[in-house]
Amino acid sequence: MNKFCEYIGKYTEGKSVCILGFGREGKSTYKILKKYGKQSAIAIADLNPVDRSANELPENIELICGKEYQQCLDRFDMVFKSPGIVLEKPLSEIDSLITCETQVFFEVYREQIIGITGTKGKSTVTSLIYHVLNESGVDCRIAGNIGIPVFDIAEGMNDDTVVVCELSCHQLEYMTVSPRCAVFLNLYEEHLDHYGSMENYYNAKKNIYLHQDVCDVLWCNSEILTDDIPSIAVTVSNTDDSADVYVADGIVYDSDDEEYEIPVDRIKLLGTHNHYNIAIAWDVCKDRVEEEDFTEALCSFDPLAHRLEYVNTVCGIRWYDDSISTACATAISALQSVPNVGTILIGGMDRGIDYAPLVEFLADFDVRVICMEASGRRVYDMIQTREDFSDKSRVHYADHLDGAVKLAAEITPEGMSCVMSPAAASYGIFKNFEERGDAFKKLVNELSK
Structure with a gap:
């Protein structure tokens, strides 16, 4: 038994525990608590029904389901909250201890963790760091927002195992422990429907470094460097040559004043924004x-x-899936990265972000624009009112993705590329960005029929 398994026993000993949210992470939590926990009782609370039989839950596990599922929290000593759950009351008004898998795992293994957050690029950087370490023979694991709950890797941990962990704002929101090595890639408007303001969103992200020690390290974008960093800050940029790590023209000038030449003609990652990730x-x-x-x-x-992923060449057009794009900056990066781009598909759920930077970029970038869904309609209307957008004939609107793909097949010149980089969330239209990307691929491939 490793130190985590012993810790979870002491952590839960004699406590009544509620697992709030019974999705992937909630099920992972239950599995560990059932095996190593010493709690007095376990309950599961979820907005949706939980099938006791299908999940092999014994009768002594209390199930609390339905719209009032959060009204029970004060009955428990400890609540393991899943990242996707939004608390209905402020933390200060809840009597029980609100914790989560990430908090507990980090309390045990923070010294061995490389944590990565940011609005965009965190999955790519997390996967790339893990791939490099793993291929180089380092004992390492990958977990977190990448789709692998940290409790799923806990049993196989050793004292020298390195964990590369992707961290979302929801995972970080209530954290009181930070990893020894932290990466803060960037910050763009996102999740404002949940946080209400950029300040609140930023404050959630900050927990990746706020609880670091003075000898810990934070790699952060030079544009978000602040005075509240308690650790060693290493600034990174692809625009500011005064940063500790600076990348330009495929050359990384690193924090030791040495150079690393990116083998640009051999890698599969498109775009200069990925040179930043590589740096x-x-x-x-x-x-x-x-x-x-x-x-x-x-x-x-x-x-x-779904990250500038080449799909296929159909109707003489190269199609790219960038469904992960939910911000202006990522759509702009897609246009700058995709070779010979002729058309971009934009739009999805309208979360109220400011589309002025994207519209300004499109005004000077010669590309056909197909807007769709609610946020696409807003972008379309913004373009129609701009006097400096000289050629409005290259801007179109289609209600939904299927119509947008058909229109793209008609207006994209043969030999050029079309990229779906929506700069918008998928929720309310698709389950997630993966489902949106898969739908795009299917529609593209059906064009050949």
């Missing part, structure tokens, strides 16, 4: 792996699905 991965990994091992792993790294 961070290099600086994080360089003291753990040899340069030739880093390069070999970088060249064998496959881009993640």
Whole structure:
């Protein structure tokens, strides 16, 4: 039994525990508590019905389901909250201890964790760092918002195992412990429907470093460097050459005043924004792996699905799926990265973000624009009212994705590319960005029929 398994026993001993949310993480929590916990009782609370038989839950596990599922929380000593659950009351008004898998796991293993957050790019950077370390023979695990609950890897941990952990704002929101090595990639407007303001969203993200020690390290974008960092800050940029780590023209100038040349013609990651991601991965990994091992792993790294992913060439058009895009900056990066881009598909759920930067970019970038859904309608209307958007004939509107793909097939010149980079969330239209990306791929491939 490793130190985590012993810790979870002491952590829960004699406590009544509620698992709030019984999705992937909630089920992971239950599995560990059932095996190693010493709690007096376990309850599961979820908005949706929980099938006792299908989940093999014994009768002594209390099930609390329905619209009032959060009204029970004060009955318990401890609540393990899943990241996707939004608390209906402020933390200060809840009597029980609100905790989560990430909090407990970090309390045990923070010294061994490389934590990555940011509005965009965190899955790519997390996967790339893990891939480099793993291919170089380092004992490592990948977990977190990437789709693997940290409790799923806890039993296999050793004292020298490195954990590369993707962290969302929801996972960080109530955290009181930070990883020894932290990466804060960037910050754009996102999740304002939940946080209400950029300040609140930023404050949730800050927990990746706020609880670090003075000897810990934070790699952060030079644009979000602040005075409240308690650790060693390493600034990173692809625009500011005064940053500690600066990347330009495929060359990384790292924090040791050395250079690393990205093998641009051999890697599969498109775009200069990915050079920024590679620069961070290099600086994080360089003291753990040899340069030739880093390069070999970088060249064998496959881009993640729905992130500037090449789909197919149909109707003489190269199609790219960038469904992960939910911000102006990512749509702009897509246009700058996709080769010979002729058309972009924009729009989805309207979360109220400011689309002025994207509209300003589109005004000067010669590309056909197909707007769709609620946020696409807002972008379309903004363009129609702008006097400096000279050629409005290249801007179109389609109600939904299927119509947008058909229209793109008609107006994109043969030999050019079309990218779906929505700059908007998928919720309310699709289950998530993965489902949206899969739907896009299916529609593209059906064009050949």
